Amino acid sequence: MRLGTRRSKLAMAQSGQVADAVSRVTGRPVELVEITTYGDTSREHLAQIGGTGVFVTALRDALLRGEVDFAVHSLKDLPTAQPDELVLAAVPVREDPRDVIVARDAMKFTDLPRGARVGTGSPRRMAQLNAYARSHGMDIETVPIRGNVDTRIGYVHQGELDAVVLAAAGLNRIGRIEEATDFLSVDTVLPAPGQGALAIECAAADADLVAALAVLDDPFTRAAVTAERSLLAALEAGCSAPVGALADLPPLSAPLERGSSHADGQIVQEMRLRGVVGTTDGTTLVQLSTTGPVPGTHEGAVALGRELAAEMLAQGAAGLMGERAH
Numbered sequence: 001m002r003l004g005t006r007r008s009k010l011a012m013a014q015s016g017q018v019a020d021a022v023s024r025v026t027g028r029p030v031e032l033v034e035i036t037t038y039g040d041t042s043r044e045h046l047a048q049i050g051g052t053g054v055f056v057t058a059l060r061d062a063l064l065r066g067e068v069d070f071a072v073h074s075l076k077d078l079p080t081a082q083p084d085e086l087v088l089a090a091v092p093v094r095e096d097p098r099d100v101i102v103a104r105d106a107m108k109f110t111d112l113p114r115g116a117r118v119g120t121g122s123p124r125r126m127a128q129l130n131a132y133a134r135s136h137g138m139d140i141e142t143v144p145i146r147g148n149v150d151t152r153i154g155y156v157h158q159g160e161l162d163a164v165v166l167a168a169a170g171l172n173r174i175g176r177i178e179e180a181t182d183f184l185s186v187d188t189v190l191p192a193p194g195q196g197a198l199a200i201e202c203a204a205a206d207a208d209l210v211a212a213l214a215v216l217d218d219p220f221t222r223a224a225v226t227a228e229r230s231l232l233a234a235l236e237a238g239c240s241a242p243v244g245a246l247a248d249l250p251p252l253s254a255p256l257e258r259g260s261s262h263a264d265g266q267i268v269q270e271m272r273l274r275g276v277v278g279t280t281d282g283t284t285l286v287q288l289s290t291t292g293p294v295p296g297t298h299e300g301a302v303a304l305g306r307e308l309a310a311e312m313l314a315q316g317a318a319g320l321m322g323e324r325a326h
Helices: 009-026 057-064 123-135 149-157 168-173 207-216 219-234 250-257 298-314
Strands: 002-005 031-034 070-074 086-090 099-103 116-119 140-143 163-167 182-184 198-203 243-248 270-278 285-293
Touching (some): 002 009, 009 149, 009 168, 009 198, 057 070, 057 086, 099 149, 123 140, 198 207, 219 243, 243 298
Parallel strands (some): 002 031
Antiparallel strands (some): 070 198, 086 198, 243 270
């Protein structure tokens, strides 16, 4: 089978992991087909090129043309509208959704000196880091950057920046998580909707492949990311807008917040959804949460996201987003 993937080191690593899993469940070999996307070749900042779908469109086109059998995406890069001809056959168990910083001299975020330059290409991260700094008497400058993991960490090693912000999941998947000098609590920075999760997409008409890939689906992860993406869609925001969201299962998430990934046989009945929208300078944030029964259906997860988005819009979230999806 042919698996379509972006060419970046991270994309190849996560696609390779999925390929191995698909081979195990189907008994068939999987070949990686490398595809270059617009987001990989453009040097513009993501907020300028729209963000939404720039890493996805070429992969989806290859699927629709039958050049690949299925594709692996970072779920946070997926537009919230799903094409009728394609289906998300599986959303595997999510990696750590948190953001981390890689800072000079092994500093934690709160150790950064006055005037520290912190690099990130994400308006969402800028908004929340600047808001945290403002409320805790820190003085930082957020600097827009692009590039792969090596390029971003290189800015710190070369002395151009004091720190950069990256996703924990990406560093985990390429075996470099030990380079993180601090894990940012989700109470400080909410991740992007879907961060840490992968999406395995294929043609909706290929029922046998849909069924085979579905073995890799994790129902809790799917419910969580569906609620987060529903919030994003209801805010009518693209994936480069300053929107953070995390749906978690509080008994299972508490160990993660304490720095441990182990939860001891907890029975989970409630899902908490948190959302944030802010101006990139951090002066204004709308941050709300809601808790309800773990959604048992796609519709239930969508409803949870829409409900929180409606509350956020009522508190002025629409005016904070800059880029609006059309």
